Amino acid sequence: MGWLGEAGRALGHLLVVMLGTASLVFVVLRLTGDPAMMVAPPGATLDDLAAIRRELGLDHSIGVQYVEFLRKLAVGDLADSFRYRRPALEIVSERAMATVQLALVAQLLAIAVAIPLGVIAAIRRDSWLDGTLTGLATLGQSIPHFWLGLMAIVVFAVHLGWLPTSGRGGWLHLVLPAITLSSYSMASLTRLMRSSVLEVLGSDYIRTARAKGLGAGLVLFKHALKNAMIPVVTLTGLQLGVLLSGAVIVETVFAWPGVGRLIIEAIHTRDYPLVQAGVVLMALLFVVVNQGVDLCYRWLDPRMAGRRG
Amino acid sequence: MSHVDVSAPAGPAAVPTTFAAETAPRSRRRRLTFKPAFGMVVGAALLLATLFPGQIAPSSPTDQRLAERLRPPAWMDGGTTGHLLGTDSLGRDVCSRVIYGARTTFLVALVSSLIGGIGGTGLGLLAGYHGGVLDELVRKLVDMQLAFPYLLLAISAMAVAGRSLPILIVVLALSSWPAFARIVRGEVMSLRERQFIEGARAIGCDDRRILLAHVLPGVSASLCVVWSFDLARIVVLESSLSFLGLGVQPPTPSWGMDLSESRQFLQIAYWTVLFPGLAISLVVLAANLVGDWVRDVLDPIVKRNRAAA
Numbered sequence: 001m002g003w004l005g006e007a008g009r010a011l012g013h014l015l016v017v018m019l020g021t022a023s024l025v026f027v028v029l030r031l032t033g034d035p036a037m038m039v040a041p042p043g044a045t046l047d048d049l050a051a052i053r054r055e056l057g058l059d060h061s062i063g064v065q066y067v068e069f070l071r072k073l074a075v076g077d078l079a080d081s082f083r084y085r086r087p088a089l090e091i092v093s094e095r096a097m098a099t100v101q102l103a104l105v106a107q108l109l110a111i112a113v114a115i116p117l118g119v120i121a122a123i124r125r126d127s128w129l130d131g132t133l134t135g136l137a138t139l140g141q142s143i144p145h146f147w148l149g150l151m152a153i154v155v156f157a158v159h160l161g162w163l164p165t166s167g168r169g170g171w172l173h174l175v176l177p178a179i180t181l182s183s184y185s186m187a188s189l190t191r192l193m194r195s196s197v198l199e200v201l202g203s204d205y206i207r208t209a210r211a212k213g214l215g216a217g218l219v220l221f222k223h224a225l226k227n228a229m230i231p232v233v234t235l236t237g238l239q240l241g242v243l244l245s246g247a248v249i250v251e252t253v254f255a256w257p258g259v260g261r262l263i264i265e266a267i268h269t270r271d272y273p274l275v276q277a278g279v280v281l282m283a284l285l286f287v288v289v290n291q292g293v294d295l296c297y298r299w300l301d302p303r304m305a306g307r308r309g
Numbered sequence: 310m311s312h313v314d315v316s317a318p319a320g321p322a323a324v325p326t327t328f329a330a331e332t333a334p335r336s337r338r339r340r341l342t343f344k345p346a347f348g349m350v351v352g353a354a355l356l357l358a359t360l361f362p363g364q365i366a367p368s369s370p371t372d373q374r375l376a377e378r379l380r381p382p383a384w385m386d387g388g389t390t391g392h393l394l395g396t397d398s399l400g401r402d403v404c405s406r407v408i409y410g411a412r413t414t415f416l417v418a419l420v421s422s423l424i425g426g427i428g429g430t431g432l433g434l435l436a437g438y439h440g441g442v443l444d445e446l447v448r449k450l451v452d453m454q455l456a457f458p459y460l461l462l463a464i465s466a467m468a469v470a471g472r473s474l475p476i477l478i479v480v481l482a483l484s485s486w487p488a489f490a491r492i493v494r495g496e497v498m499s500l501r502e503r504q505f506i507e508g509a510r511a512i513g514c515d516d517r518r519i520l521l522a523h524v525l526p527g528v529s530a531s532l533c534v535v536w537s538f539d540l541a542r543i544v545v546l547e548s549s550l551s552f553l554g555l556g557v558q559p560p561t562p563s564w565g566m567d568l569s570e571s572r573q574f575l576q577i578a579y580w581t582v583l584f585p586g587l588a589i590s591l592v593v594l595a596a597n598l599v600g601d602w603v604r605d606v607l608d609p610i611v612k613r614n615r616a617a618a
Contacts, residue, residue: 020453153575245460252553286457
């Protein structure tokens, strides 16, 4: 398959996932409740309610509503938010940057810390250092985001007063949320990097490189690391879902004005269009980055070209 | 992910090397060391608290004494031995709530992972054994769901369907089937080519008998590993949903919900948040540690099954 075919396949995959997600969100959200009741002012009469339903397009059958929803989605026109009375996609897009910033910084932090730590743990295998790092990594995988975040607020914001407790502002506001969000990815990446380096170091081509007299450093950095990175790139892609799920929690804990927090707020006010727009945008973000990781993966490992992992 | 996490180098043991990595003894990872022992102690404590909360807890978890609200733990100024871990905003004993919360966490996690595990194992068996369209479908679904931010779907479903225990269990069970299906499918695909399966078919066993009596025992080792990691994951998901206000309903004591209710008192009464979260983290850590240990112990069996294909 040429790269054009690849790109076409990726685009098709993207469309299928988007459509599936959008449909699922639509079905789940329409199962209950009357959105007209939520936007109606107190003391509204039945006629007022009917008028609101007409305005929101809720007087049509569910099938008609669904087709209408898809048609509008195709041209990027999602319904207006019930609460804010303006296009839901607009509101979500305004918040998207905050989520992307948080997720990006967290993932970069995780990679920057995990790769060196994983390599150190691997080359000092079974030493006290390895034991400590592996133990810390298991701990990092076990502590839920919300509790880590709350405890970080108690210690660093309330008790020590070094950092702000919540909200978005300068770089200082980013420190606690980013570290909290990165904890899980950092821990799993460290563990994976460790086992990946160990596996590569045991392979035949590394033995050959050593046999012809190359130094340990050269073997490690020039020969071993590139191959050891392959599973790490895969996991980075797989972790995106965890990262976005985590972002919903971390944004709630730190009052970070991102899409995740917006979705939670919208759920509590039954603002369906806003929830739809939020989840669809998150899904789009997810699929696009996932495809990007896929391409990265093929570039790193030409053996995988034309094959699905 | 499951394949790359295996931390044993593949090369022969006697390679001369400059790295400490390959000369270290390997036998000690088989023994029951501190980590899995710790995990089992926590597991035993969880089981005790689930079975006999009334005998262990100092008082009732729902007993409200507003006069004694937000009392600090016994070792701090103003604490009393009557409330070892202090009281929450309604004057309920934190220690008792943590002990009673164990039952909710444990039973919800157990039931959900059993439902999800049985479903996922069944689908994995059928997909791996028969192949074809079903296999393709299962693989696609697994890949999509494993990577997608499931918390988003769980949040939408809980928000719409309402907070109830059966719905929570369904949502959690739906989150756990892919991990089982993926592992079982992979192992069945290699097992089905083995001679003893061919033999069973030759003496006239039907598919059902082959799958249940000959294939299933072969994948049971891997199931143990997946199951313990899945328990850890479900505990985190359940407490995350409860934290967002979308989990079990009050007055059922739940660690995630306690955390969420006490959040607003974080700055003046951190113990109301510290202890429920500590309990969650300990349980998740314990399940992860036991899972790691079981995997290391069973590793040769899993490898032999895969290699013999």
